[in-house]
């Protein structure tokens with residue numbers, strides 16, 4: 298479900314084009330099989346952002362089949378990507394997709410719950426465990442926990458991007474009642490947004506791009 302008018306989404310999507318044939322096929326496969334992945338609008342936004350920011354060390358929370366991890370690795374030549382997935386079947390697909398695109402030397406796929414893995418990365422003081430871009434795209438009710446850990450794992454001046462911030466429009470009540478399954482996510486996401494609003498030390502853009510993106514720049 299889109300958070301904006303369908304005609305507007307179609308217009309925005311017309312700006313999307315796959316950055317490679319392989320990624321185009323990968324996206325079509327995920328879209329046809331209802332595998333979660335970044336929306337076309339979100340990818341179009343990231344194309345420009347990544348060209349400006351040129352991150353070298355990227356952390357992603359929420360791999361699914363590995364589409365966005367492969368997208369980051371393909372777009373940011375030479376960058377290293379660490380990505381975390383807790384669902385075994387998603388992890389297995391991601392392993393094979395990353396391998397079939399020949400990206401396994403640049404994508405470090407970690408299996409397990411993100412908070413535990415993030416805590417062990419925080420303890421690891423090596424420069425490899427500090428990131429200049431962190432992309433949060435996992436369980437929406439845990440964004441605050443992911444964000445707190447992401448901040449600790451950031452290099453000075455890093456950017457943290459959170460996807461699905463507006464949760465299909467449920468957050469504003471502009472779409473129908475989310476049902477019990479989403480209620481906790483909506484409540485916690487509202488709390489997270491209030492928290493971000495209070496963080497005057499950060500530069501934050503909340504965008505109605507895709508399912509809602511927060512682009513958060515930390516201080517240098």
Ligand SMILES: C[S@@+](CC[C@H](N)C(=O)[O-])C[C@H]1O[C@@H](n2cnc3c(N)ncnc32)[C@H](O)[C@@H]1O
Nearest residue numbers: 333334335359361364365383384410411435436
């Ligand atoms: C929206 S999908 C990620 C899509 C992916 N970033 C892409 O665009 O190709 C979210 C994924 O996060 C995983 N996930 C959710 N909560 C998690 C957690 N606490 N730790 C690790 N993975 C988690 C889910 O299993 C799911 O595969």
